[in-house]
Amino acid sequence: MIKRISSTEWEVKRYKALGISKPCVNHSYVIKDKERVIIDPILAESGADYIVIPSFIELEHLTNLNKDDKYIVTKSGKKILESLGEYDYMVVDYGDELDIGDTNLKFYCTDNFIVTYWIEHDILFSGELFSQYGVLNKYDESSERKLIMSEFKEFFANILLPYREEIKRIIEGLDEVKISSIFPSHGATWRKYTSEVLFKYRFWSSGDYKDTATIVYISIYQATELIAQALKNGLEEKLKVKVHKLNYSPVTEIMRDVLDSKFILVGSPIICNDIHPKVKFFLEYMKSLKPSNKKIATPFGSYDWNDEGKDYIIKFFEELGFKVFYDNILFTRFLPSKKRLEEIKEFAEKLADLSP
Template sequence: MLNAIEISPKIWWVGGIDWNERSFHGYTTEQGITYNAYLIMDETVTLIDTAKATFTDEFVQRISQIVDPAKIELVVTNHVEMDHSGSLPKIHELAPNARIVASAPAGVNEIRAHYGIEVEGVKTGDSISIGARTLHFVQTPMVHWPDNMVTWCPEDGILFSNDAFGQHYATTKRFDDECDLCEVMKQAKKYYANIVWPYGAQVQKAMAALGGLDIKMIAPSHGVIWRSHIAEILEKYQAWSTYQTEEKAVVVFDSMWHSTEAMAREITDAFIREGVPAKLIDVKHTHISDIMLELCDARYVACGSPTLNSNMMPTMASFLTYMRGLSPNNSQRTGIAFGSYGWAPLGPKQVFTEMENMKFQMASPVIAQQWIPSEENLAALQETVVKAIEDARA
């Protein structure tokens, strides 16, 4: 029998642990995933969310350790994406008379479209008494689907936050203070950068709606539950959702015969000499989702590619396309586009155009070097970096 875990008196974690998942929507989940669901044993037996369909048996086993699933009377679906709601049809089968609520109208429509189940809609300001507790609902649309909402239980001080504040992090430990905090924060940042980043304005609205709550625990749908480091994760979400940057640089490149690589290394070293921490990333060896983790709060971003068949390298095109899809606000970031070429500087120019279209504050025109960069060429790169830093700090 798989064990449920009591996270607060009469509130149990009954989710699933996906140890082997290594990809989610195109980003790497090297630490696996959890699908968190929560069972509240009150006068009305209540279930907050379900689990991915492939974890239905595990999920139902955990519920059954605490209560016969047929006795569930209320199901709150905070989000209809299938890693959250995939087990909803099974719960509907086991507890056919249970009241199911979801955000109106998006959640109601999505459940109907996915599963053919008719459910009740709730909106911000609505609440349901389940006995000693009253659950309050706050819609958080586009964090990160139109139907997203959170559920607040003031009697326990628990915010069932759905995707917000989550991490893709498989562990038998359920709380932030039981795990390596550096790893938890890293996974929270990677999750934000690759899933939530496009929706900074919506995150700000959601945080404003939740302001003033006496939160003792944040129970997300993925990863560990926050109870000892709530202030820290709220502070990070404030920074990330307002696109604040730190004084650091990320230099991303691909290279065929090391000329663009030599330029990339020179740019990296120039930042370091100026006291700016810098990370050099070869896109051939680093997944684009891990690059976004590094780029999330970097003030300086340099991207380089040689010319291949009149275009930038496909790896660089893939990275820039992925970044553009995440729609980061780059108005506070300094960009540098560079690269080498043989007979046409089209690759570096395309990189420049992409970065300019993404609203980076470009430090200089495109830096394109024919064939092999000389010492003089590399020295000029140093000057570009110095000026970029001076302009950003002005």
């Protein structure tokens, strides 16, 4: 038997710090067998034989701790738990099993995550993995498909991407078992799309890409916007293109598209010999998420008297290990001419044929 304990958080703290307002439904789960097990102490609940802490990357999973309970942790999680006080715990490793009476739990662990598989019921308690913000329905089949898949991808791109190597190991282990339902710590339970979301995690954690391009830019006097449009016109003859203006698009949505894009193009006007501060913030945010280096990156923009700032974007791409494809025509002094825009379009057509 499973008991779900849920609570709605109307503004996710991590997103709120970015100036983004998004709700989230948080869950703890109680498994009742001869022994009582709680999956995730994110919500106040105690009095179990064991409490599994599924994630050590967010403080919210380490808040409602009780000194009378026994916690299941990883080797790295043990150090974190000890730093918070004197708690009883049991360390589990990858593949360990726990007999809780008539049924058994199997743990797929890395330094930062514990995913728990309820063997006799084919149920996965996934913690942060397979979570979504912005989805308020209880089950995936009762959610609008486009919304839940978009939020699902956005969560991976902005929360889990830095840990994709750990996730890859977990997914490889899950290939060996049958999974009928996935119960994450945030968002809807997966019952209809379990095979699809497992496939997507396998793909994203591999760092591979689709034949898509993401264009990110900000423009002041329309020059950079004209270049962005010319690049889009050239690329979309051969592949799908997503365009984001930093004036309007939240960085979390941009990273959702960058996640599996083959190409990333970033444009900025040069201000006081430097790139626009919103562009600089986006680049630093992207860097913090450690995206796959299997990407082709192209800088573009405009300037008035000095174009030195463009070197910042090129250097940034190189530090991330992206393959940089660039031509001087991509930075124009003031507004680009019609001839220049046509040349940029032709550049983009050639760009679309490249591979990382």
